[in-house]
Amino acid sequence: MEPNIGNIAFDPERYKLCAQRMVLDAGVTLYTNSFLTGCVCEDNVIRQVIIENKNGAEAIESKIFIDATGDADLANSAHVPMQPMNGASLQPLSTYFILQGVDTSSPMIQEAMHHSKQGENCHCLPVREKLLEMMKTQEMPNFGGPWFCTLLRDGAVTVNMTRTTANACDNRDYARAECQLREDVFTLADLLRKTFPEFKNARVASVAVQAGIRETRRIVGVHTVTGEEYVNAVHYEDSVSHGIHPIDIHSSNQGEQYTYFLKQPAYVPYRALIAPDYPNLLVAGRCLSADRQAFASLRVQGSCMDMGQAAGAAAAQCAASGSPVQKADVPELIAHLKALGAKL
Ligand SMILES: Cc1cc2nc3c(=O)[nH]c(=O)nc-3n(C[C@H](O)[C@H](O)[C@H](O)COP(=O)(O)OP(=O)(O)OC[C@H]3O[C@@H](n4cnc5c(N)ncnc54)[C@H](O)[C@@H]3O)c2cc1C
Incomplete structure (x- = not known):
């Protein structure tokens, strides 16, 4: 039997409440x-x-x-x-964002949101291929994936897509990267809206408070x-x-x-x-x-x-x-x- 890679979708706001209750119930001083x-x-x-x-x-x-x-x-x-670390080869930072107004019932988004496939990278291939094609003729931010995850509510997805290199343990480098990634969030959201019918009514509902650090x-x-x-x-x-x-x-x-x-x-x-x-x-x-x-x-x-x-x-x-x-x-x-x- 293939191992179950066990990806679990969750509502981040409920998750925070649940975590808060757990630590308070355990008597933790915060x-x-x-x-x-x-x-x-x-x-x-x-x-x-x-x-x-x-x-x-x-x-x-x-x-x-x-x-x-x-x-x-x-x-x-x-x-x-x-x-030992080599700053230049650290895995990139990515700023997550949430898009609202997405056609989450469309086959492309339904397929992309399903993240527990063993042996397959679960990025959204149709979007990736189209953007890579566009990248040959127009300037656009570096991107990874993209991965779209469900927030367990209609019309909303989390987007893991932006990326840049930086040493997150260097304050100025991290600040520079965060500013660039915030710009990239809005540029990429615009591109999605203009290019794919599934995103034609999408808007940025929230941007992560910090750039996500991989390494x-x-x-x-x-x-x-x-x-x-x-x-x-x-x-x-x-x-x-x-x-x-x-x-x-x-x-x-x-x-x-x-x-x-x-x-x-x-x-x-x-x-x-x-x-x-x-x-x-x-x-x-x-x-x-x-x-x-x-x-x-x-x-x-x-x-x-x-x-x-x-x-x-x-x-x-x-x-x-x-x-x-x-x-x-x-x-x-x-x-x-x-x-x-x-x-x-
Ligand atoms: C873009 C991206 C996508 C990812 N996707 C996935 C995914 O799909 N599934 C998955 O499972 N994982 C994913 N990960 C990885 C995963 O989210 C993180 O690696 C993991 O949460 C790290 O957990 P941690 O407890 O070590 O650190 P963190 O979750 O970063 O927790 C560290 C905490 O310490 C706090 N802190 C740091 N320094 C200080 C300080 N000096 N004083 C006080 N507080 C401090 C921080 O604010 C933070 O709250 C992803 C990561 C990134 C960046």
């Missing part, structure tokens, strides 16, 4: 609208993180810290070694997941996450993409979430320890959620036992994750 600006770290032990918000600068102490910033901001400020810093962990391990579905004694998204590398400066569909689900070991010499730091999500190939699958939401659950469970265990994260009781951690429903 520091929304705060920015982590650094940490106090002694002999590789993080004592405090420093955040800035309307209250001013605040220091937060904890036994264990989890860096889930996507860009490994905390690990970076604690001087954790990072995977930035990743730590050098106790173990680095490699592409070879990943495509061969190597199972580790400390596997804490299980994913099936294709290896999905978007080209840094063209609209091209390398996609490799996994034959079987792959694993992430706990050791990819910890650095060798930092006893109270875990990472989750995009900043895990992986090479470019493995990372290009692991960067998706399902895998990031899995890693977040594993990091959270490990942090709770180590905080209770007083153990450094390198000495976590892995069998107990795995049993805990399985009891929570993880498929390991």
Whole structure:
């Protein structure tokens, strides 16, 4: 049986409400609208993180810290070694937008919105081919896909299409890229409206608050997941996450993409979430320890959620036992994750 790549459509506004309820129900103290600006770290032990918000600068102490910033901001400020990066070949940024007034009942959009096909890139081919043809004779923004996703309501789609190269960890470069992408959103929306009957009444309903970041810093962990391990579905004694998204590398400066569909689900070991010499730091999500190939699958939401659950469970265990994260009781951690429903 072919593995189910399991793409799930959702309403982003309901999702936010659901996430908010979950953290509040769990008794989490929220520091929304705060920015982590650094940490106090002694002999590789993080004592405090420093955040800035309307209250001013605040220091937060904890036994264990989890860096889930996507860009490994905390690990970076604690001087954790990072995977080698070449700014020019980072995967591109893309600003998502929502189009309203789309003929979502049309066969082309219906087909494009269906995203769970194993072995097939689910971009909207008729639109892609037409735009590539037009690109030969007229100037237009670089684009990828496009991918149109349902918002579970008639007439609206999310559009994943814009793209530009930038280092999102460089403030000025990121600002430049965001401004360009915002321009591109409106240019591309106009092109869609003028060129395809399915979009003739479409208008931009909203633009993502930030340009989406595919790739930035990743730590050098106790173990680095490699592409070879990943495509061969190597199972580790400390596997804490299980994913099936294709290896999905978007080209840094063209609209091209390398996609490799996994034959079987792959694993992430706990050791990819910890650095060798930092006893109270875990990472989750995009900043895990992986090479470019493995990372290009692991960067998706399902895998990031899995890693977040594993990091959270490990942090709770180590905080209770007083153990450094390198000495976590892995069998107990795995049993805990399985009891929570993880498929390991
Ligand atoms: C254009 C695009 C399309 C994608 N399409 C898909 C898709 O179809 N399906 C899929 O599953 N995945 C997709 N992904 C990938 C996926 O969305 C991300 O890789 C994933 O959400 C990363 O999760 P994360 O938790 O590591 O980081 P994030 O989701 O980026 O979360 C990090 C959080 O930390 C916050 N933060 C960062 N730095 C600081 C700081 N210094 N202080 C305070 N807060 C901070 C950020 O604001 C953010 O809220 C896509 C990504 C892009 C860019």
